[in-house]
Amino acid sequence: MTRCLDCGSARISDQCPFCGLTSAAAEYMFRKRLIKQTTFFLAGSLLFPYLTQIYPPLDLDLMLVFFGVLFFIALGIAVILDRRARKHQEIEILKRVYAGFIPLPWILGFAIFLNGKLDSATNRSSFGAGRGQILDEGTGARDSPPGRAILAIGPESRTSPR
């Protein structure tokens, strides 16, 4: 039993009973969609380093390594999918796995961007309200996350001995 490359339904003859495509037409349709998906994935991957640079998180290096691994896994799957589609082999499972990878760079990129944006917004308001107050009373650390608080008040307290 083979499956239609385009819609994935089982078929006995060359023509798919569900979408009506022949195996050659289904292969063409599938590879066209694969190119579109891969383009979308690559666009997100190109944007990812820029998005994370705007508000760089503290563990950015680790994230870039993690993303690099994801990137090459996804590209590997795309290559295997293309080869198997050409040979008209079973691709259903791999097709679904690959579909899960497509929006990942966009989701991850925007998650880091939003996280950094909200983080910097809260930091700005707590420091803008009273820089001297925070340093004098030493209560600023409560308003911001621990990792950032150390970075933010470290040099300040050294430069202004009050």
Ligand SMILES: [Zn+2]
């Ligand atoms: Zn079909």
